[in-house]
Amino acid sequence: MAAITALIIVAAVALESWWLVALVPADIVVVTALSYWSIRRTHVHVVSPGQHMATGSDDYGLIIESDLNRVVIPWHRVIAVRVRRGIAVLTIASPKAQILLPAELLPDELHARIPAHARDPR
Known part of the structure; x- marks a missing residue:
């Protein structure tokens, strides 16, 4: 996640487009949501109700x-x-x-x- 955030900031400085910095919070939200979804998808079969x-x-x-x-x-x-x-x-x-x-x-x-x-x- 830090690599993507750093890449966005470097691109904003290099292109002098500071509106790209506004993508940093969106980047954090998207990466967190994808991580949660991936972990949940993996563990739902392991700890699902009815598991013996x-x-x-x-x-x-x-x-x-x-x-x-x-x-x-x-x-x-x-x-x-x-x-x-x-x-x-x-x-x-x-x-x-x-x-x-x-x-x-x-x-x-x-x-x-x-x-x-x-x-x-x-």
């Missing part, structure tokens, strides 16, 4: 199952867990990513298996 999810664990890691796939996350890759407003956010390392789960899928007995350095105090 389940979690479990073993000594190796956390198991997350959904209608789409099954993921096993080793405990040593969990670097942070935060539970706020009914949503559990698991931050994993290498590659760094976040997984959002309903808090009901992270019960206390499962929360206790998360490494102490990553656990969110409840």
Whole structure:
């Protein structure tokens, strides 16, 4: 987004057409709307109503199952867990990513298996 904004400003200076600077707010609105639409289009299939999810664990890691796939996350890759407003956010390392789960899928007995350095105090 910054590149497009900088390009508009450079063009305005080079062409001595300051009316192009008026396009900067429109650029910000359009890029934000397109980003929102793209993210929503991607995630609507993952977190849509009626989606079935389940979690479990073993000594190796956390198991997350959904209608789409099954993921096993080793405990040593969990670097942070935060539970706020009914949503559990698991931050994993290498590659760094976040997984959002309903808090009901992270019960206390499962929360206790998360490494102490990553656990969110409840």
